[in-house]
Amino acid sequence: MDVTSExxxxxxxxxxFGGVSRRWLIKRDESTDSRYGVLPKTRPISELLxxxxxxxxxxxxxxxxxxxxxxxxxxxxxxxxxxxxLESYP
Amino acid sequence: MVWxxxxxxxxxxxxxxxxxxxxxxxxxxxxxxxxxxxxxxxHKYVDDDRLISVIxxxxxxxxxxxxxxxxxxxxxxIKRVYDIKVLExxxxxxxxxxxxxxxxxxxxxxHDIGEVLGVGAHMRELRRVRTGPFREDDYLVNLHExxxxxxxxxxxxxxxxxxxxxxxxEYAVSHLPKVVVSDGAVGALTYGADLAxxxxxxxxxxxxxxxxxxxxxxxxxxVALGRALMDSxxxxxxxxxxxxxxxxxxxxxxxxxxxxxxxxxxxx
Numbered sequence: 001m002d003v004t005s006e007x008x009x010x011x012x013x014x015x016x017f018g019g020v021s022r023r024w025l026i027k028r029d030e031s032t033d034s035r036y037g038v039l040p041k042t043r044p045i046s047e048l049l050x051x052x053x054x055x056x057x058x059x060x061x062x063x064x065x066x067x068x069x070x071x072x073x074x075x076x077x078x079x080x081x082x083x084x085x086l087e088s089y090p
Numbered sequence: 091m092v093w094x095x096x097x098x099x100x101x102x103x104x105x106x107x108x109x110x111x112x113x114x115x116x117x118x119x120x121x122x123x124x125x126x127x128x129x130x131x132x133h134k135y136v137d138d139d140r141l142i143s144v145i146x147x148x149x150x151x152x153x154x155x156x157x158x159x160x161x162x163x164x165x166x167x168i169k170r171v172y173d174i175k176v177l178e179x180x181x182x183x184x185x186x187x188x189x190x191x192x193x194x195x196x197x198x199x200x201h202d203i204g205e206v207l208g209v210g211a212h213m214r215e216l217r218r219v220r221t222g223p224f225r226e227d228d229y230l231v232n233l234h235e236x237x238x239x240x241x242x243x244x245x246x247x248x249x250x251x252x253x254x255x256x257x258x259x260e261y262a263v264s265h266l267p268k269v270v271v272s273d274g275a276v277g278a279l280t281y282g283a284d285l286a287x288x289x290x291x292x293x294x295x296x297x298x299x300x301x302x303x304x305x306x307x308x309x310x311x312x313v314a315l316g317r318a319l320m321d322s323x324x325x326x327x328x329x330x331x332x333x334x335x336x337x338x339x340x341x342x343x344x345x346x347x348x349x350x351x352x353x354x355x356x357x358x
Contacts, residue, residue, distance in 0.1 A: 003309060010260075010310035011268065018223040018264030022294040025326045030272050030291045032308035036346045037276075039309050040258035045249055050110035051312075051340070052256040055224050057232045058105040070233065071107050074240055083106040083119025083262070084192065085161070086218050 004031040006039055049075060058086050099197070103218030104226060112259040114340050118302070118315065119262055121192050122222025123172070130184040130200045133210035138179055144206050145174050145186070154198055162193075169194040183214065223265040231255045259340065260312045263304040267294040269334060270306050271313065276346035279305065279313050285334040287325055297322040303334060307346075314339045 001009075015021070038044075043051065058067055064085045072080040103126070108116045132141075149171050156164050170191040178185040188196055197213045204211025219226050231239075239251035271279065275289025285305060297303060301318045316334035325333045 007307070007309035008270075011270065011306060014260055014264040014310065015268070017261055018266070020265060020267065020294070022267060022296060024292050025295055025322055026292045027287075027290050027326065030308065032273050036273060037307055037309050037311050040260050040311055043258060045243070045252060045256075048109075048253070048256045048258065051112050051259040052109045053112055053224075053259055053262050054107045054109065054236065054256055055230050056105045056107055056236070057226075057230045058102050058218075059233060060100040060102050064105055067105060067233070068107055071236065074237060075109065077109055079110050079113050081108050081113040081116045083108065083116045083122070083221055084124065086101055086103060086105050 002031070003034040003039065007032060010040060049077060063087055099213050100215045101217075103216075104221045104224050104230060105218070106221055106224050106262065108259070108262065109256070111340060111342070112262070114338050115259060115262045115312070115315070117338075118266065119222050119224075122265065123189065123191060123220075124194070124218060124222075125187070125189045125220035126196050127177070127217045127219055128186045128188060128196050128200060128213055129215040130186055130203065130211050131214045132182045132184065132207070133204065133212075135181055136207050136209055141179065141184065141207065142176055145176060145203060147206065148199060148203060149174055152194075152199070152202075154195060154202075157195060157198055160195075167193070171199070184211075187219075189220075223261060229255065229257060260304075260306070260310060263312060263315070266302060266304045266315075267297045268304050268306055269293040269297075269316065270308055273307065273346055274349040276307055276313055276341070277344070277348040279336055280339055280341050280343045280345070282336060282339060284319075284332045284336050285316055286332050287328055287330050290325065290333060293322055293325060295322050297325075302337075305334065305336075311341060313341045 064082050068080050068082050106119055151168050152171055153166050154169050155166050156162050172189040175187040177187055196216055200211055200213045239255055242248045243252045270292045271289045272291050297318050298321055299318050303316050305314045305316050306312060314336050315338040317337050318334055320333050
């Protein structure tokens with residue numbers, strides 16, 4: 001399969017994952033150049049650590065902030081953040 | 091009976107963590123809908139029919155004042171509770187499944203249900219089962235598994251587990267409507283330019299002016315988040331004009347060649 005078809009297949013997979021069932025409106029037919037960028041699923045680890053998401057099952061006890069700090073240290077990242085706190089207080 | 095010293099409720103569940111530059115999309119996840127499973131503890135007995143009918147009154151728009159210990163301004167806010175299902179009742183415990191708008195305090199919701207019932211109630215346990223597109227599924231990882239995956243990678247150079255747990259950032263915006271752009275449009279977007287119609291290859295139907303969208307390459311890479319300046323149908327029927335305002339750029343510059351200011355030749 002060529003890189004454009006692979007890319008569009010990945011986008012369809014994203015729609016399914018996100019529960020999006022909208023149809024596509026096509027402006028024109030075009031292909032992508034394999035020399036630039038990368039199919040997200042083939043991103044090397046070093047890039048995944050910059051453009052990736054980990055879904056952590058937060059344990060009881062530490063705050064969301066403490067869990068992020070722990071993951072950040074474990075993966076030796078310059079930056080990390082969570083998508084919405086999950087705390088016993090409030 | 092004296093109801094003091096309950097301690098903190100046990101709180102667990104889906105906590106998406108964005109790595110590195112992926113932190114630019116966490117706003118999207120914070121604003122996304124959430125689902126919880128919670129244990130409510132009633133302070134006195136109420137019969138099941140009354141309990142269920144009072145709980146049903148809390149489905150829809152509710153007023154909430156954030157709790158004393160919270161990180162937002164304590165003014166009355168309107169929050170949408172999409173659904174509350176009673177999964178099990180075993181007095182004094184009631185197992186609930188709550189689906190709600192971001193920023194709804196389940197702890198407060200349960201307290202308020204107790205007030206309306208007239209018997210009092212508090213949240214005993216809370217588990218988040220969904221944050222936007224992320225649910226309890228095989229990709230959900232606990233800290234122990236993650237530390238094993240990192241060990242495997244650092245010590246044995248084996249990427250398999252780490253690759254299983256780190257998802258491409260694109261999944262975090264998978265619930266948004268999408269717009270796919272040509273290679274030639276990517277460069278300018280990463281330099282902050284808005285997206286004009288000629289750069290668009292395809293887009294989802296029913297995007298309305300003002301909607302937040304994910305702007306992707308034909309490979310499926312997230313370039314930026316955009317705000318629609320036109321409806322989908324208007325974009326399809328026009329050949330020029332600025333269609334999306336670029337509000338957050340995720341892709342670094344110069345991954346794709348600069349093509350603006352020169353005639354971009356399509357590779358077909």
